[in-house]
Amino acid sequence: xMDKKQFPREEYFAPGxxxxxxxxxxxxxxxxxxxxxxxxxxxxxxSCLEVFTTPYPESAWRVPWIHTAFECGxxxxxxxxxxxxxxxxxxxxxxxxxxxxPIIGDGGTADIGxxxxxxxxxxxxxxxxIMYDNEAYMNTGVQRSSSTPLFASATTAPAGKVSKGEDNPxxxxxxxxxxxxxxxxxTACISYPEDxxxxxxxxxxxxxxxxxHVLQPCTIGWGYSTENTIKIGRLAVxxxxxxxxxxxxxxxxxxxxxxxxxxxxxxxxxxxxYRHLTDEDIEILQKHIDEKCRLLGLE
Amino acid sequence: xxTIAAIIYEPGSTNKNKTGSWRTFRPILDNKxxxxxxxxxxxxxxxxxxxxxxxxxxINYDYCKGCLICVNECPVNALTSTxxxx
Numbered sequence: 427x428m429d430k431k432q433f434p435r436e437e438y439f440a441p442g443x444x445x446x447x448x449x450x451x452x453x454x455x456x457x458x459x460x461x462x463x464x465x466x467x468x469x470x471x472x473s474c475l476e477v478f479t480t481p482y483p484e485s486a487w488r489v490p491w492i493h494t495a496f497e498c499g500x501x502x503x504x505x506x507x508x509x510x511x512x513x514x515x516x517x518x519x520x521x522x523x524x525x526x527x528p529i530i531g532d533g534g535t536a537d538i539g540x541x542x543x544x545x546x547x548x549x550x551x552x553x554x555x556i557m558y559d560n561e562a563y564m565n566t567g568v569q570r571s572s573s574t575p576l577f578a579s580a581t582t583a584p585a586g587k588v589s590k591g592e593d594n595p596x597x598x599x600x601x602x603x604x605x606x607x608x609x610x611x612x613t614a615c616i617s618y619p620e621d622x623x624x625x626x627x628x629x630x631x632x633x634x635x636x637x638x639h640v641l642q643p644c645t646i647g648w649g650y651s652t653e654n655t656i657k658i659g660r661l662a663v664x665x666x667x668x669x670x671x672x673x674x675x676x677x678x679x680x681x682x683x684x685x686x687x688x689x690x691x692x693x694x695x696x697x698x699x700y701r702h703l704t705d706e707d708i709e710i711l712q713k714h715i716d717e718k719c720r721l722l723g724l725e
Numbered sequence: 726x727x728t729i730a731a732i733i734y735e736p737g738s739t740n741k742n743k744t745g746s747w748r749t750f751r752p753i754l755d756n757k758x759x760x761x762x763x764x765x766x767x768x769x770x771x772x773x774x775x776x777x778x779x780x781x782x783x784i785n786y787d788y789c790k791g792c793l794i795c796v797n798e799c800p801v802n803a804l805t806s807t808x809x810x811x
Contacts, residue, residue: 432763440737441771441788442744448792452770484741485733619767645792653793656768 433619434460443486444478448652450642450659451475453616454558455529461626462554464489466525467506471499471539473531474565474644475558499530500542504551525554525630532559532573536597547606547635554629555637557599560644568647572597576714577707578699580647585702595714603637604673610636612672612681616643617659621670621681628672641668649698661693666719680724687724690715740788744771748791750806756781758803765795765804 438459445452451474459466468491470476476493479486494502507526513519535543535557546553562580563569570580570592579591604611610632614622622640629636643658645651650658662668663682667690670682690712694700703711719725728734754765754774759782766774766782770792773785784795796804 433767435776437772439772440740441773441785442739442742443771444739444742444744445770447747447770447790448794449770453768456770456772457767479739480733481739482731483728483733484738485736486739488737616768653797655770655792655794656798 433623434463436460436463438464438466438488439479440486440488442484444481445474446645446652448645448655449474449478450560450616450644450655451531451558452479453655454556454640454642455479457616457619457623458527458529458556458626459489461623462525462527462630465522466490466527467492469494469499469503469506469526469528469530471502471528471530471534472496472565473534473558474560475529475531477565496534496538498542499528499534499539500544500546500553500555503528503553503555504546504549507551507553523630526552527554527556527630529556529558531563531565532557532561532599533563533565533571536572536599543603544606547603547608547637550608550634552633553635554626555603555635556626557637557639558642559599559639560642560647561596562644562647564644564647573599577703577711579702580699590702590707591699600637600639600671600673603639606635607676608635608637609633610672610674611639612637613639613641613668613670615641615659615663615668615670617656617663618670618682625672625681628674647699649701650696654696658693658696661688661696664688665690665693666715666724667693669719669722669724671722678722680722683724687719743787744790745787748786748789748809750791750793751786751809752784752789752791752793752796752804752806754782754784754795755803755805758801760801760803762800764798764800768794768798770794 570583579585585591
């Protein structure tokens, strides 16, 4: 029997929120808050997470939390960080390390909130930016975002006779964030909690802007039964579709290397958003992934 | 009455909302088989699985939505599911 407790027992994310059964976003929030603890200020721009955690007058958060408009997550987080800095100069919170943690979806990061994020990263604010990526606008009914992968069906990029769903590949947000030259960028997946929590811990200890891109399967948008949330996330990593890596001060490191990459078909066939794909289409996607893995050194 | 700036003064107040009524399937944890790997504990989207004073894991059925991630992720099949019946 293990004596040592593996995971922190404090719960800063209350039950009773309106997330779907098997929701991945709430797992992201739970794990992140378990790592950073009570001295965390969460910034949430409009997203699934914001909508289902705070049906007024209730809130699932046990830490200070602020809602912002869709486009200004990065800007509000910068403001909070500067306010803390000013208060610290006046002698308040001197001995406390306060973590400003925007937890924002892929729409609020890669599309609408992109300029605010880019500004915040460029100005060098001390924030831990977590992008939880469910690969579409799940909150409003599965519209495509720039994070939607190639050939995935979404309501504004539906698969049918003419189209095969989304016709552009996924925007690589982690690499875009890394191009800002910030001290720490990482990708993570909720199916690997130790890895994700270690990265959040590392990011919160680092002075300066940090960016973590978390893949989070969504039961409604991706179309699978609720119990498979973790399994699909694990498959995404094991097929090489979503490699886990970190870039610390410009140094690239793979943090999880699958012993043998699984065929992409396993991952694709579990999800309804890909059900229109033929074997040839999957072959195209597999080629894309092989190429990406070769570039990252995941062979 | 809406508060000024719609501030919510009570943290964690969604726990008034008992989401256990959403459940179709009920996960049941057999503590004799449990090896305390904490998979179910960390993967639960609600945080309904808790550790009691004796160090055993329990499920809080007030909030469990019955997604069955825990049943799927248990490495020793200590968790099973049954259909919820009135």
